[in-house]
Amino acid sequence: xxxxxxxxxxxxxxxxxxxxxxxxxxxxxxxxxxxxxxxxxxxxxxxxxxxxxxxxxxxxxxxxxxxxxxxxxxxxxxxxxxxxxxxxxxxxxxxxxxxxxxxxxxxxxxxxxxxx
Amino acid sequence: xxxxxxxxxxxxxxxxxxxxxxxxxxxxxxxxxxxxxxxxxxxxxxxxxxxxxxxxxxxxxxxxxxxxxxxxxxxxxxxxxxxxxxxxxxxxxxxxxxxxxxxxxxxxx
Numbered sequence: 001x002x003x004x005x006x007x008x009x010x011x012x013x014x015x016x017x018x019x020x021x022x023x024x025x026x027x028x029x030x031x032x033x034x035x036x037x038x039x040x041x042x043x044x045x046x047x048x049x050x051x052x053x054x055x056x057x058x059x060x061x062x063x064x065x066x067x068x069x070x071x072x073x074x075x076x077x078x079x080x081x082x083x084x085x086x087x088x089x090x091x092x093x094x095x096x097x098x099x100x101x102x103x104x105x106x107x108x109x110x111x112x113x114x115x116x
Numbered sequence: 117x118x119x120x121x122x123x124x125x126x127x128x129x130x131x132x133x134x135x136x137x138x139x140x141x142x143x144x145x146x147x148x149x150x151x152x153x154x155x156x157x158x159x160x161x162x163x164x165x166x167x168x169x170x171x172x173x174x175x176x177x178x179x180x181x182x183x184x185x186x187x188x189x190x191x192x193x194x195x196x197x198x199x200x201x202x203x204x205x206x207x208x209x210x211x212x213x214x215x216x217x218x219x220x221x222x223x224x225x
Contacts, residue, residue: 035214037162044119044219045154045162045205050212059212062117095161101209102152104173106161 002027002105004096009110016086016114022079022096022107030054030074033100036081038092039109046092049081050100063089086114120145120206120217127223133194136220138206139187146187150209153182153191156219157202165204166191198224 008020020036035050049060049070058070069082079096091114097103121139128134138145138153145151149169154162164173166182169189179194189208193200201224206217 037216044203045156045207045216047207047214047216050214057212061213101150101207101214102164102167103154103162103207104164104167106163108161 002098004098004105004107006094006096006107006110009094009112011113011115012086013116014087014114017082017084018086018112020081020083020094020096020110020112024077024079024096024098027098027105029077032098034072034079035097035100035103036070036079037095037097037103037106038090038112039095040089040092043092048094051079052100083112086112088114090114117210117213117215120208120215122204122206122217122220124218125221125223127225128196129225130196130198132196133192134196134222136191136193136204136206136222138189138191138208138217140189140208140215141187144208144210144215145184145189147211148209149184151182151184151189152207153180154205154207155200155202156205162205193222196224200224 003025005023036048067085093109095109096107098105153166156162170182
């Protein structure tokens, strides 16, 4: 069974940074595009970023461009999201999802809270 | 990167059918047959129920079906059951990026 396990969430002050990680197992990680999707408390899903299988292409939602960086390490079966200059509106559960635009597998999510 | 438009809520009685619409633009829904639908129960991660407009993943009930016409995609759930009560989200490829709908709360009366 496909497993995606996020980590790295927590409480951070506005302007701060966090790095999220997603450990993948039970599938050929290097063969799939991967994505981050977030959900603010009580709100809907928002696509954040995706990355091609070999990391050659990355796309971001406009609201995080220049602040967030998606990356991957295929040797470690891991996906990352470096989040800088965090804002209150970035507060959300961040999900790691398998796929670039259609997500057959999701992690359990990690909560990021941006507050002073 | 505007969110796709879904009705905020729909409802139906057990055994009935409901349809949830998802309206985008020529930049997303209208240009690609890459619309997917997700079911999300409270406190849980989303679950894929339809991909590529009308395909069902293994294990998803055939009561779930999808279609598309122009810039609008639709999810139909037939033979409503209590367990179908959840939030539903559409998602479309948008030329590299992706965009979700705002979500629809389905209430089974």
